[in-house]
Amino acid sequence: MSSMDLCIIGSGYVGLVSGACFAEVGHKVVCVDNDPKKVAALQSGRIPIYEPGLEDIVHRNVSAGRLRFTDKIEDGVDNSQVVFIAVPTPPQPDGSVDLSFIEKVAREIAGVLKEYRVVVDKSTVPVKTGEKVAETIKRYNRAGAEFDVVSNPEFLREGCAVADLMKPDRVVIGSASDRALALMKKVYEPFMAPILVTDINSAELIKHAANSFLALKISYINAVSAICDASGADIEKVADGIGADKRIGRSFLNAGLGYGGSCFPKDIAAFIAISDALGVPFTLLKEVQRINKDQKERFLKGLRDALWVLRDKKIAVWGLTFKPDTDDVRSSVAIEIVNDLVKEGAIVTAYDPKGMEKAVEWKMVEGARLVHSALEAVEGAEALVLATEWGEFANVDLQEVKKRMMTPMIFDGRNLFDPATMKDLGFAYKCIGRSTV
Numbered sequence: 001m002s003s004m005d006l007c008i009i010g011s012g013y014v015g016l017v018s019g020a021c022f023a024e025v026g027h028k029v030v031c032v033d034n035d036p037k038k039v040a041a042l043q044s045g046r047i048p049i050y051e052p053g054l055e056d057i058v059h060r061n062v063s064a065g066r067l068r069f070t071d072k073i074e075d076g077v078d079n080s081q082v083v084f085i086a087v088p089t090p091p092q093p094d095g096s097v098d099l100s101f102i103e104k105v106a107r108e109i110a111g112v113l114k115e116y117r118v119v120v121d122k123s124t125v126p127v128k129t130g131e132k133v134a135e136t137i138k139r140y141n142r143a144g145a146e147f148d149v150v151s152n153p154e155f156l157r158e159g160c161a162v163a164d165l166m167k168p169d170r171v172v173i174g175s176a177s178d179r180a181l182a183l184m185k186k187v188y189e190p191f192m193a194p195i196l197v198t199d200i201n202s203a204e205l206i207k208h209a210a211n212s213f214l215a216l217k218i219s220y221i222n223a224v225s226a227i228c229d230a231s232g233a234d235i236e237k238v239a240d241g242i243g244a245d246k247r248i249g250r251s252f253l254n255a256g257l258g259y260g261g262s263c264f265p266k267d268i269a270a271f272i273a274i275s276d277a278l279g280v281p282f283t284l285l286k287e288v289q290r291i292n293k294d295q296k297e298r299f300l301k302g303l304r305d306a307l308w309v310l311r312d313k314k315i316a317v318w319g320l321t322f323k324p325d326t327d328d329v330r331s332s333v334a335i336e337i338v339n340d341l342v343k344e345g346a347i348v349t350a351y352d353p354k355g356m357e358k359a360v361e362w363k364m365v366e367g368a369r370l371v372h373s374a375l376e377a378v379e380g381a382e383a384l385v386l387a388t389e390w391g392e393f394a395n396v397d398l399q400e401v402k403k404r405m406m407t408p409m410i411f412d413g414r415n416l417f418d419p420a421t422m423k424d425l426g427f428a429y430k431c432i433g434r435s436t437v
């Protein structure tokens with residue numbers, strides 16, 4: 001394989017991990033970010049996010065001279081054949097996508113573009129954004145340089161992003177140019193993954209449609225879990241029974257507190273806004289959102305029913321991140337639960353293996369006390385809420401937990417523990433869609 005020179009603009013969860021993985025397969029990568037603190041940290045060997053395996057891969061490739069960091073976009077664009085955009089696409093209050101980061105980067109690329117480059121949109125963007133990016137670069141590029149815009153949506157999952165990038169299920173490349181497509185195929189050749197080539201609009205749409213479908217699967221099983229709670233059926237057995245059908249599959253059929261994180265809530269809202277704007281409202285997705293919200297409310301109601309009054313109750317919460325194995329607390333249901341409990345006057349003590357630094361830095365859990373271990377969190381607690389299914393929690397000494405709690409009640413929002421074991425241990429145990437007696 002021939003090594004290529006690549007630039008990634010935006011060194012966050014997607015940009016940094018993509019850059020490191022591209023370097024790992026032999027490409028020469030420069031990661032650009034406009035946050036000088038982040039660039040300085042990366043240049044000094046400090047990794048600003050937690051992602052399993054990332055630190056090693058970054059250090060190895062920096063040492064090998066295949067990966068470097070800069071805050072100068074010109075450096076990145078001048079020295080690369082392919083320029084990836086991996087900047088945020090946050091939601092606006094009405095759910096539609098704020099594309100100002102993408103537009104700004106398009107202008108910045110145009111300002112330094114001197115010769116042919118492939119500009120690749122890796123951020124999650126609404127269908128037809130590629131056209132806008134191309135128009136913008138053309139409008140602002142005084143040098144009149146040639147370029148092509150390509151859509152290459154990213155499907156990595158935080159918590160296993162390195163593995164997902166090194167071994168993707170598929171790579172989607174939306175391109176209208178054979179020249180750009182040939183270069184993109186060279187970029188991905190070392191990954192030996194199936195490549196799906198489409199037009200740009202279809203590639204953009206695939207990402208929103210995929211995330212919406214996964215969220216729909218989660219809401220579906222959560223709606224079924226409510227029926228299990230009402231009928232005494234067991235959601236895990238039901239999910240096994242449904243998931244054994246190859247047409248359905250078992251993944252994303254775990255009932256819990258609902259989806260959260262930096263992608264699903266915003267991408268589902270975006271897809272609703274996109275379909276509305278196109279005049280073909282996707283109302284099914286509104287129901288997906290409603291079920292997701294209800295699931296958390298149903299869980300909180302269970303807590304209120306059991307504890308009667310939440311005011312002044314000492315409640316421990318395990319988990320702040322939106323899922324295990326990440327430090328990402330953006331739009332985390334666990335954080336919402338902490339804040340809801342604090343708002344109701346509970347005295348909340350929370351612990352998360354990796355998410356506390358960002359929760360503090362981004363001022364996301366004001367009013368709760370954060371402590372340094374799972375056991376410290378339950379000291380004197382009248383109830384324990386399990387909000388994120390970290391492996392560490394599955395391995396905690398539950399006898400010790402019981403000893404330290406004032407009243408041994410566990411509300412398991414992720415069905416991490418076995419109800420029969422919890423009963424044997426003497427806990428009052430509530431979970432989701434599973435019989436607890």
Ligand code: NAD
Pocket residue numbers: 009010011012013014015032033034035038086087088089101104105122123124125154155156157158262263
């Ligand atoms: P992030 O916030 O972690 O990282 C974005 C980075 O871009 C930040 O470091 C920021 O400083 C930088 N940035 C912003 N404007 C810039 C500019 N003008 N020039 C240079 N750098 C700039 O975001 P993320 O989670 O990596 O998401 C990026 C995109 O990828 C979003 O569209 C997201 O929806 C999509 N995506 C995210 C995931 C995920 O799991 N996080 C998965 C697939 C797709």
